[in-house]
Each structure stands twice: as structure tokens, then as C-alpha cells.
Amino acid sequence: MIASPPDLKLRRIIADFPILAKRTRRGKRLIYLDSAATSQKPQVVIDALVEYYSSYNANIHRGVYEIAERATTAFEDARAKVAAFINAPQSAELIFTRGATESINLVSHSWGLQNLKPGDAILTTQLEHHSNLVPWQVLAERTGAQLRYIPVDGRGEHVLDKLDELLSGVKLVALSHVSNSLGTIAPLEIIIPRAHAVGAIVLVDGAQSAPNMPVDVQALDADFFAASGHKMCGPTGIGFLYGKRALLEKMPPFLAGGDMIKKVTYEGTTFNELPWKFEAGTGNVAGAIGLGAAVDYLQGLDMEWVRAHERSLMCYAFARFDELATRGLQVYGPHDRDRVADVISFNFSDVHPHDLASILDTEGVAIRAGHHCTMPLMEKMGWPATARASFYLYNSEEDVDALMDGLEKAASVFNLR
Amino acid sequence: MIASPPDLKLRRIIADFPILAKRTRRGKRLIYLDSAATSQKPQVVIDALVEYYSSYNANIHRGVYEIAERATTAFEDARAKVAAFINAPQSAELIFTRGATESINLVSHSWGLQNLKPGDAILTTQLEHHSNLVPWQVLAERTGAQLRYIPVDGRGEHVLDKLDELLSGVKLVALSHVSNSLGTIAPLEIIIPRAHAVGAIVLVDGAQSAPNMPVDVQALDADFFAASGHKMCGPTGIGFLYGKRALLEKMPPFLAGGDMIKKVTYEGTTFNELPWKFEAGTGNVAGAIGLGAAVDYLQGLDMEWVRAHERSLMCYAFARFDELATRGLQVYGPHDRDRVADVISFNFSDVHPHDLASILDTEGVAIRAGHHCTMPLMEKMGWPATARASFYLYNSEEDVDALMDGLEKAASVFNLR
Amino acid sequence: MEDFYKEYILDHYRNPRNFGHLDAPDASAEDLNPLCGDEIRMELQVRDGRVLDVRFSGKGCAISQASASMLTQTIKGERLEDIARLSKDVVLENVGIGISPTRMKCAMLGLKVLKSAALGEIASWPDDDPHTASV
Amino acid sequence: MEDFYKEYILDHYRNPRNFGHLDAPDASAEDLNPLCGDEIRMELQVRDGRVLDVRFSGKGCAISQASASMLTQTIKGERLEDIARLSKDVVLENVGIGISPTRMKCAMLGLKVLKSAALGEIASWPDDDPHTASV
Numbered sequence A, B: 001m002i003a004s005p006p007d008l009k010l011r012r013i014i015a016d017f018p019i020l021a022k023r024t025r026r027g028k029r030l031i032y033l034d035s036a037a038t039s040q041k042p043q044v045v046i047d048a049l050v051e052y053y054s055s056y057n058a059n060i061h062r063g064v065y066e067i068a069e070r071a072t073t074a075f076e077d078a079r080a081k082v083a084a085f086i087n088a089p090q091s092a093e094l095i096f097t098r099g100a101t102e103s104i105n106l107v108s109h110s111w112g113l114q115n116l117k118p119g120d121a122i123l124t125t126q127l128e129h130h131s132n133l134v135p136w137q138v139l140a141e142r143t144g145a146q147l148r149y150i151p152v153d154g155r156g157e158h159v160l161d162k163l164d165e166l167l168s169g170v171k172l173v174a175l176s177h178v179s180n181s182l183g184t185i186a187p188l189e190i191i192i193p194r195a196h197a198v199g200a201i202v203l204v205d206g207a208q209s210a211p212n213m214p215v216d217v218q219a220l221d222a223d224f225f226a227a228s229g230h231k232m233c234g235p236t237g238i239g240f241l242y243g244k245r246a247l248l249e250k251m252p253p254f255l256a257g258g259d260m261i262k263k264v265t266y267e268g269t270t271f272n273e274l275p276w277k278f279e280a281g282t283g284n285v286a287g288a289i290g291l292g293a294a295v296d297y298l299q300g301l302d303m304e305w306v307r308a309h310e311r312s313l314m315c316y317a318f319a320r321f322d323e324l325a326t327r328g329l330q331v332y333g334p335h336d337r338d339r340v341a342d343v344i345s346f347n348f349s350d351v352h353p354h355d356l357a358s359i360l361d362t363e364g365v366a367i368r369a370g371h372h373c374t375m376p377l378m379e380k381m382g383w384p385a386t387a388r389a390s391f392y393l394y395n396s397e398e399d400v401d402a403l404m405d406g407l408e409k410a411a412s413v414f415n416l417r
Numbered sequence C, D: 001m002e003d004f005y006k007e008y009i010l011d012h013y014r015n016p017r018n019f020g021h022l023d024a025p026d027a028s029a030e031d032l033n034p035l036c037g038d039e040i041r042m043e044l045q046v047r048d049g050r051v052l053d054v055r056f057s058g059k060g061c062a063i064s065q066a067s068a069s070m071l072t073q074t075i076k077g078e079r080l081e082d083i084a085r086l087s088k089d090v091v092l093e094n095v096g097i098g099i100s101p102t103r104m105k106c107a108m109l110g111l112k113v114l115k116s117a118a119l120g121e122i123a124s125w126p127d128d129d130p131h132t133a134s135v
């Protein structure tokens, strides 16, 4: 196969990302294939941060002077943009957090401690990121609820045969939209209605879907949706939780402090309205504004295009990986191109993924190696670790070729035939 | 009195802050007197963020490729810098959070729920920020512990007459080092040893002290120390909690997710070592690196100088405010210049602080008006609201003069004699 | 912003109209602006679905107090359902021009409380808009 | 980095020395590198305070396994207290050059576990430094 050179749109996109023009210490082009860990940032996002800090940096919500007004407006506009990005009905349903992990913890502490009791069950899956697993383990332990897993098969696809059984007594289903270690796209269209049918609510961990495909929380009918800004072209330290208003209204606050209260006396406190009830203390103002700029950028590209671009890159990568199958390259995850998103996990003969990643690094190719924060899945599958390449909107088929060249180098270092 | 023009050092500092060179919409110079809400950022901090995002943006701790190594090193170096800034014995005792509010909530959820029971008491003061008050109200309610207040007198100074009585049965004392609404510097040198004598631990809310004076957590013998980066020249969305290792080791994690675990199975979890045990999920990497740059900047200026500079500005401001005393300007807070930091709260005749702030804004003077997140204190004092000017390292006596001119304008708008 | 503090605003601030309490109000509500601490209470005397009399009380800035004071003059004789549907324009017209976004809640607090009294439940901020969380 | 994967590293990786278990170890420890999942177990047979025999087991990358393997060859006959005091240099000398900060823990895991076994308690990472939280 021969890589198609980047077309005009892709070339323009690549030029939007200053880091992609940099060279590594060894003078190599940076082939960044670790966007599932964190994405690179376009210049417009960096500019939004610089503009905030150099022109209207101020604390929000309380200041009546010009830059405080401007900061407040920009912050709340960013909320509205992110809400619109996932088609949330109201921006009051969009809570800024540090990231997906904090969003999930907010639900486990606030909704979870309030609503679960012994005899109840929480249902998740076998391929969750630790951030969507450990909070539920902790919650189950605290409340006496039972934690159950939707199994996945050897290719990391959800096995729904026993879903009815698994759902009995379930109050909350928490699952990732897209798996960060295998790329599996969850069959939410089946699971969510069935969960609702038994009266359970559903939290969707969208850390890997929000960056890579159009998301419509109303069409999904998700009760909660969590994601991280840093994986979707935004700054670090900002993310969000969407929640249906009816649920959020009834939940107690999570963190306590400034901004989440309406009235405080020495004797007690009245809490603020949504969304601020859940935003205690000074938030990541610059981060939120940067995320607003990121969302503008993504919408400018069109999320349908992003998904299609990544899908075609994945097809190209799968085809090229086939060339190394006879020399011990094993690819994990779903075969069906429509059920897998931006991630390929693999192993190459007896070369440990860490060693592979180190060797690829000498060629400027950045991939991830390890358990990808999905230790139980790795253990179940019997993989001590995998190498993972993940693709984003700025990657090209040439990047896949560079990865292939790196694999050839590893083969020669490790004397593979 | 006549303002001294900024000396060379101060002029250089002012030039370090790009926002201070900007003009307001009305073409006025920005006189920023709201640093207690959030500080402005020097160019070096903005540059550190831009450098990270444009040259080595990567997720930390797990990547073995070049930019991930660089990001990890920069992040952990920042931790070491911040630890050194407050003289923490080990950087493993320094946990990155979103800010002081999250730091305090971490202690209330983790240490508090583990250690408090009915019959125990929590002691705080009457002048706390909501962020150091509401978490203890919530904790008291959850655990059945009693919440008590060290009273303050009419000038906002701590009344310690009954300290022994107040301390009986106390397990935790939580108080601010410097009050954000009155500038009162707490007598920690008296309170901390007496708290320790009864076996209580002490959390110091350093949100207003870390930016403005040298802090030595070992000399203070604080058990916990919380602060926010955005108030000390750093980015938004980053702050820290210092805790003595012996305490942190015994505490359960707060948030659950990636990075805070050592081993996860479907059945349960082993938690990670300090400080990562308390840092679940992807942190604010750029924010931490920016805070490291801020701390370098502050140490370059010398925190003794910062405190002396602000003290002298406060003296000048007090003297100038005296000129308006006969026309109804009332200044709140301690008289003793050694017991008050960077904040002056005041009221001007029957001009409501909000109206005052709006009028000052037309002159480019940014002050805060309201309850400053200390509603119970305001209620106790009988002030519906106050106006607050706060000073930082980039303010000059000329800024105080601009504030005075603005007050004159307000007097004329409101027809004050 | 300058022309914001017109003479009549100061006048309503210093001499609020319909200030105080009714003996036996048929409807009432109170609320505060959490961002600045302004407080307003509205009490209504209602006959045949129309406001016969009104009193307000509270404390806060000139904008919040003057706009509440002016509002009480506007609504006498109005039907409760019309009051519940009042838009923020009535306040903006009363106070004149130039209210910045953050101070909008100061201006609208009186209207919010009045609508709550008329509705018998807590009204939302008059400037609420689904995709722009108001401040 | 290239010269990192010397022939002898691959040799120790593919043919680890002293791999396996002792029948009745006098001391043992195991640990993992939470950042990548490498696992090492060390078992010691001790006589008169000196290591008479040693076995290691585990799984992980070439760096972690080869450095553990080489370490087992270095420490036979050594006194436990000396082992507890070993610095990371011994590992760095064994593996050669060029370990990047993140992979340092891969290289040091074997030493950490060995020191834990010698100490009878969990040792800290050999590269710990009070003001530089190691990764």
C-alpha cells in the first residue's frame, strides 16, 4: 500500500498545530500517535489562553469592572459552546470539572452516596479505564451495593447475552463510549434503553468519544456524560460533566466552598443554582475559555469529518499492520471498522511494548506502552502490556508509514526474523 | 501626601505584566486592585504555558517518548519548586489540586470522614472564606462533630481569651493565615502550638498568605497548608495541598481514577504512593508547570521584599484614606500594620460598594464589592457589603492615588458633601 | 456607565417608593443575589387577580433598590398573570441604559422576586436563556 | 537510546540468569512499577548475614528484566546491610548508559525489590531525592 499524501484540508490542519512543526532532539519529525492520552493543541487554543492572561485576566462572577465582566462572559460563553457541542439542552446542565475523572467522581460521591444502598447494583464493563472503574469500586464498598461487569469477548466487544440478568437490581450503569485501550465503540443504542427500562440511570464516559466523533447526549439519552478537555484540543485541567437537570437538581453538592453557595451563616448554608452548585472555588477560567476555543475549532472542522478521517486512517493502518502479521505482530480489538474508533493496540513478537516505544521514540514516533489504565482488562486478556497507537485529526497516512518504519527498526534491534 | 513614583525595581516588575500595559475601553490605564481575587500573570508564566503547549505537550508519568519525558520532568520539577517555596520537607508531601478550595475539601473528605466522630469538635474562626467554612459545616453534619468558631473583635482580630475552652475536644483546627476580606494575619504562632498541645491537627488556609509573604510550613508547624496558584502569579486551575507525610500516608484517597492506583483488579485496588495517591486522573500539567514558573518569579523578587512593598503601600493607602474620613469613609480591619496584609475593606458614606465599584470602573480602577465570600463575618459585623482594594507586587502609590480620585468622583456622582 | 447614575436612580435609592410591609399580604416572595448579597422582598395585596397594593423591602445597591422601587410603581393594577410574564425590558426601560452583564442581576432581582410572588413559586432570572447560563 | 539495547541486554532478557524460585527463601519481596506494570519478585537465601543464593521472577520490559537478572549476578556473597545501601549506580553500570527518566523505574525496580527483601520492609525508589519526587 502507498500512503496518500495529506490533502489541502489536512495540510492546513497540520499547520494549525505548532508542535507538529518542531523537531525532536535527534532531528526527527514528531509523529504523534498518542492522542488518546492527550491531544495536541491548535494555535487558536494557545492564543485564547494568551489573550485571556494578557488582556482580561480576572476572577469571574463577582467583579463588576470591565475585565471581570469580560472574563465572566467568556467563561459562560465557553460553557454554552461546550453544551452545544454535545447538544445538551441547557448550558446549566454543563458543569466544568478538571476532567473526566473528576466528573465521574462527582457523580459517584454526590448521586452515588445519595441513591445507593445494600442490595442495589452498579453495572459497568470489563474494559473501563481505571477512572471509570475505581470510583465505582469505592462507591460499592461504601454503600454495600454490588459491582457487576458486562463481559467483553476476546476482541474486546461487549457480550450482551446476559444483559437482562446483569441489569436486575441495577441503579446505575457506567460505561465508556469508546474504549481507550482497544478503541471499541460501546453499543450504547442497545444498552441505554435497556438500562432505562429497568429504571437505571446511565453515565457515559465520553473521554474518548467527545474528541473523535459527533456526540449528541439527547439522541443517546445519556443521563450523565463526562469528558476531558485536554483530549479534545483543549487545555489541561479542564473537563466537564453533563447531567440531566432533573438529576442534578436533586443531587447534593460535591465540593464545598466559594461560588457554590447562595447564603452562608455560621449555622448553615443554602446552595446555589445550577450549574454553580457543583463548581466550588475558583474554576479553571483560562482552561474553560481555551476549551471553548477548542470546541469552536472542532466544529469548524466538522466532527463528521473527524470521524471519517480517523476511520480511514485506521483502515490504512490495519492494512499495513497485516504486512507484519507473519513476523509476530498481533493486533487487538474489534475487527469491524464501524465498531472501533481511533485506537490500535498491538504487540510485536517478544518485544515488550516499553522497549518498542523506546525504540520508536528514537525515530520521533510517539506511541504509548503499558496497561493504558485498564489493568483488569489486560489481566483478563492475558496481555502483560500492549503498545498503542492512536490517531487524531492531524495524523496522516505518512504517520502510519513512519510507525511501520519504526517497527522495522525494532525488529532489527531485537533480531526478529 | 504625595505618591512616590515607582522605583526601578517596581517599574521593571510592572513591565513584566502585559495586562498592565493595556488600556480599558474608555482609554484608561488599568489600576488593578483586586489581586486578592486573582493576581495578574507575568510574561514568564504565560511563556511557560505557551512553551509547554507548543513544544512538549504530552501526558505525563506514562509516556516513554521524548516530549512525555520532558513534560513529566517539568511537572515534577514544578512540584519540587512549589514544595521548596513553602519549605516543605519533601516534595512527596505536595499534592497538586485545582486550588485552595479543592485542597480543603480533600482534607475534609479524606482525613475528616476517617477521623471525626460525634463528640469531636472542629475549630475554625469567624472570618473564614466560605471555602474554609462550608466544607467544615458539611463535615460536621456528616460526622456529628461540633463546629466552633474563634471569635473576632470589631476590627477583625482574633479573640483568644477563651481559646483553651474552645480547644477542648477539638481534633482539627482550620483557619486562614490571612483573611481575604479584612487582611487580618492570624496569630498562628499562638494557635498552632496550643492546638497541638491538645492533640489537634491544624490546617492553614494559605490562599492569601502564600502570594504575599514568606511561608515556612515547618516553622509554622502546620499539618496541612492549602493555596491557589491563580492568586500567586500562576495559572488558573492549579493549586496545592501540603500535608505532613505521616498524616497523608494514613489517609484514604479522595478522588479515584487513573494515576492514584498501583494495581487494579475487577475485585479491588491497591493505591499508589505519595503524592500520586491523591492525584487521580490527568492533572493540570500546563497549570503546574506555569505555577512552577510563577514560584520562580516570586522567589526572584524575594518574598520578604513582596511583603515589605505591600506593607508600605498599605501604610500609604491608610494615610490617604484618612483624608476622606470626615466625608464618611470607613476603613475596616486591624489597625496594627503588622497584623494586616494586602487588603483594605471599606465603605464610603451611603454609596453601596457595588455602585462604588461601577463608578471606579469607569476610571479604570478595579476593586471588589460585596461579601467577599465571607457572608457570616459580614452579618456579624453588620455590614451588608464592603468595598475591597487589595494590593500586590505590581501596585504603586500612584495606583492608590488613582483610587482616591475615583472615590472623589463617586462622591460627586452621589452628591456627597 | 456614567449616565447610569441618573438623578432619579439616586432619588429612588434614597427615597424608595412603596417601601415597607403590608399588614396581610396575599402573596409575597423574597430572594437574594448570591453574587453580591442584594436582598429584596415583595408583598402583594391582590383583588380579582389584580395587584391592589404592593410593598417592597430589602437592602443592596442603588441599582437593585431603585429598580425595585420603580417596579412597584409600574405594576399597580396589573393582573398577576401579566406580571408573571413581564420581560426584563420593563426594568431596563425604568432604569434607563447601560447595565453591564454582571450588574444585570442587581437590576433584575426585584423583577425576579415580583414574578416569584405572582407565580407562587421561585421564578428564574428574567434574562435566562437556554444556551447562555446567566451570571 | 540506540546503544541502550546492547546485545547483552537482549541476552539477559531472553535468557534471564537466576530466574525462578528458591525452595525456602529466608527473605523475599515483590513489587511492581505502577506506571508500566513491570513486576519483579526476589528471593534470597541468607547465611551469616550474607546472600548465599538468589532467584528472581517477574515479567516486563527488557530493561527491567535484564537489569534484575544482572543484579542477581552482582550480589551473591554480599552482606544484607550492604545490599540495603546499594545505590542506583550499580544498576546503571550493569545496563550501560542512556536511561531516560521515565524508564529509570523500569531499570530500578529489581534493585528496589532486592533492597526491600534485604531490609524486610518496602524500600523507597533508589532514585528518591527529597526535593525531586521521582516518577
Ligand SMILES: Cc1ncc(COP(=O)(O)O)c(C=O)c1O
Residues within 6 Å of the ligand: A258, A280, A281, A282, A283, B036, B037, B098, B099, B100, B101, B102, B129, B131, B132, B176, B178, B179, B180, B205, B207, B208, B228, B373
Ligand atoms: C482565604 C481564602 N481561602 C480560600 C479561597 C478559595 O480559593 P480558590 O477559589 O482559589 O479555591 C480564597 C479565594 O478567594 C481565599 O481568599
Ligand SMILES: Cc1ncc(COP(=O)(O)O)c(C=O)c1O
Residues within 6 Å of the ligand: A036, A037, A098, A099, A100, A101, A102, A129, A131, A132, A176, A178, A179, A180, A205, A207, A208, A228, A373, B258, B280, B281, B282, B283
Ligand atoms: C476512557 C477514558 N476514561 C477516563 C479517562 C480519564 O481522563 P482524565 O485523566 O483526563 O481525567 C480517560 C483518559 O485516559 C479515558 O481514556
